[in-house]
Amino acid sequence: MNNIPEIKVGIVAVSRDCFPMTLSESRRQAVVASYKAKYGDIYECPVVVESEVHMQQALADVNANGCDALVVYLGNFGPETSETLLAKYFNGPVMFVAAAEETGSNLIDGRGDAYCGMLNASYNLKLRNIRAYIPEYPVGTADEVADMINEFMPIARTIVGLNNLKIISFGPRPQDFLACNAPIKQLYNLGVEIEENSELDLFEAFKNHEGDARIPEVVKSMEEELGTGNKKPEILPKLAQYELTLLDWVEAHRGSRKYVAIAGKCWPAFQTQFGCVPCYVNSRLTDRGIPVSCEVDIYGALSEFIGTVISQDTVTLLDINNTVPADMFDEDIKGKYNYTQKDTFMGFHCGNTAASKLSFCSMNFQRIMARTLPEEVTQGTLEGDIIPGDITFFRLQSTSDAKLRAYVAQGEVLPVATRSFGAIGVFAIPEMGRFYRHVLVEKNYPHHGAVAFGHFGKALYEVFKYLGVEAEEIDYNHPKALPYKTENPFA
Incomplete structure (x- = not known):
């Protein structure tokens, strides 16, 4: 990196x-x-x-x-x-x-x-x-x-x-994803620069990379990484073109800054105009230490960068997505791991998690987008189950009134087959049900969370304190004996 x-x-x-x-x-x-x-x-x-x-x-x-x-x-x-x-x-x-x-x-x-x-x-x-x-x-x-x-x-x-970071973003947040939108004032307070661009600027740069002589070399790198998971070889040249577009943009626009993160656009017009989805490219850059968040999630990209620097390892950005069904919990988790069903959930994104953090992977189309679009323009996701092991789920966020807030929760990805699609894993965090209600819901966090592979809660907590986040605004998953301020004592 x-x-x-x-x-x-x-x-x-x-x-x-x-x-x-x-x-x-x-x-x-x-x-x-x-x-x-x-x-x-x-x-x-x-x-x-x-x-x-x-x-x-x-x-x-x-x-x-x-x-x-x-x-x-x-x-x-x-x-x-x-x-x-x-x-x-x-x-x-x-x-x-x-x-x-x-x-x-x-x-x-x-x-x-x-x-x-x-x-x-x-x-x-x-x-x-x-x-x-x-x-x-x-x-x-x-x-x-x-x-x-x-x-x-x-x-x-x-x-x-x-203090040496620039976040480069493309396009406004998609409609109905206002949760990922937040004032950028706190970025400047943190010493971070932000460069916001139109997705039309990105599209122009992408078109200018048609026929780039470096495309075959990038395609070869993708083929080697995917191996038997290379199920959509026809889309690789377009993805390689997009990867070169982003890398060249970074070098041309980093300015006085040494380090860069990207908050990228991926829908609704991206697929039809670029002819692919950017998920796999996002994963490859993130694996190199250049985090790329989805859905123009600027504070998601910031959180990913923090996790990358602390862990000195690849991170990912996932939706805190769906519950684990009762029958699946009973069959694969109950009695084998010391968690309740409410401690578990599935972390998912379409395909932005690096191959190095997946138990297996294959190139595929984006199933959610393909419900309303031709399948051929939704290719470019990297699907697979996330590797089991210790994780830290965290996020640094500005509130709508420009106050810094953060959370840190340590847990693990269970070695349980997800039976689903996308880049996805079965996560377990002690007392997640209460954390979900009294931190994520109560304090209006967006659905995206950064994931570091290992337990880094101590360092993250100290970083957030150093950055000036008030102690009462750094949340974690409370043990049973410690109620949240908003928790009903009679529930």
């Missing part, structure tokens, strides 16, 4: 002037040694920050050495002003972490009081309206701090990525 950041993290130790600077310095060295042994490279700033002058020196040093993310390490109590100004002026994500005391035999000159200093640091960050990542329990030994820095890395990658 070449559409996600590779970042360099630096660490700066800070010291209060009435504490030994050498304490912070030696503790920093221990953290760096542990991190390098466990996880790889980290830049160790030689300047220990005790004053604003030191802060300027440290800032110049980490910038000169190409650091994209910064760890401010309280080896002792730390200087409140200088350490928080370092976070203010550093142009990237910042983490604050503190040293635990090392031994009961050295609690006089060897006591650092960073446990106390972290309280002052957090207070000063709030005073200055500075966002920083503070771990769940931010005080630890050298090994523990190294682990915390490693947990910071996907968060830092995501913040860097969003």
Whole structure:
């Protein structure tokens, strides 16, 4: 994947002037040694920050050495002003972490009081309206701090990525899909650029790619990927033409931005004019780290990009689509897995999930569209059951009145045959029925959710906090013992 950041993290130790600077310095060295042994490279700033002058020196040093993310390490109590100004002026994500005391035999000159200093640091960050990542329990030994820095890395990658992201969209949302429409103001607040285009512009670019000399090479790549699932070989040249159209558009329009996501149009006129559906192409770009959402779902594309950066893996965007029938639940799930029927549902989209995330796949026509259109113009979907395993269902969304809101729910795709069509899987999320009613319905979320393949709830939650989503607006699937605010206690 070449559409996600590779970042360099630096660490700066800070010291209060009435504490030994050498304490912070030696503790920093221990953290760096542990991190390098466990996880790889980290830049160790030689300047220990005790004053604003030191802060300027440290800032110049980490910038000169190409650091994209910064760890401010309280080896002792730390200087409140200088350490928080370092976070203010550093142009990237910042983490604050503190040293635990090392031994009961050295609690006089060897006591650092960073446990106390972290309280002052957090207070000063709030005073200055500075966002920083503070771990769940931010005080630890050298090994523990190294682990915390490693947990910071996907968060830092995501913040860097969003600050360099452009979302390219084509066409307005289709009629009756207003749920995917949301104000773009919050994109700018997040540091994301948006380029909205007419689907007529896209169609013109597509026509200009007729006979492109690269089409046979792309067709060959598709054939190799599909293998025996290549059931519609006649549509591949048109899909290859569309893929080249999108890739060339990205390169011509990324502008000053390093990373790109696309919110594409796929109906109602797309099929008749382009002569295919874009699902398979969307899946191929997403598999390369360039998420392409369906139905011009801009915040869906944003969510996919966040999931891609955090997981460093392919994601997908699915409808929270249909219930699992009672007979199917009884036959394939009940007694085999610890879920109720209301914990399960089917996640589906027409064919936008990458082949790498399907248990099997075949090129087919879009059955829903083919109910009202000639079948030949609806070809281009990639059908198959989604691979079983851990997943995280999530979404970052702007409300209609331009407030940020998010949800995160961890679960799994069950190894159960779906008996249906499209790119689809049987999903199970603990207490999904209650989550569906008191989060998805109650808070007016659209039907699209991003899916990361693995459990990434902890990192996603911290990213949403760092981005400024209020804690009460980050929802998750509550356990039975924890009711939702809107849940009827007598139900």
